[in-house]
Amino acid sequence: MVCYATTYELGPKYLSDSWFAYASRWQQEAPYFAQKALDLGQADILAPLIEALTPDDPNVFKTYRLSEAVKPNHQLAYALALLYQRVAPAEQLEQAQQDVSKLSEGLQRDELSAAQNTADGLWPIFANSSGDKRVTRPCPEFIFPEIPL
DSSP states (O other): OHHHHHOSTTSSSTTSHHHHHHHHHHHHHHHHHHHHHHHTTOGGGHHHHHHHHSOOOTTOOOOSGGGGTSOOOHHHHHHHHHHHHHHOOGGGHHHHHHHHHHHHTTOOHHHHHHHHHHHHHHHHHHGGGTTOGGGGSSOHHHHSOOOOO
């Protein structure tokens, strides 16, 4: 679910006739699969969802194609960043804290509180992923295959 939700590049040959039909279907289905992965506690969906939900910034390049299928939602991006901060492995903790700090900017007190409640409510289904290095990069073997030497 996470691999499919994060990119349309796993389908048919890029820009082939069949790719256009696939990409159109992907655009419709990706948000559903991302939400389903979130509901099931698949922690590797957090980083792509945070990126997709973060308001657009012309100075920031978005890595995951999911941002093309999901509308930005600042408060939800912040809530998921709070959650990600809890599950991030040690080597990602500083970046996770910076993301939380940046995403808190511009939110009102009630939005910050609601986001915290969202993160707290989701925590139980993600607690088992805490510190797992796999949460930082979904589907690396598909998106970034090893190049034979």
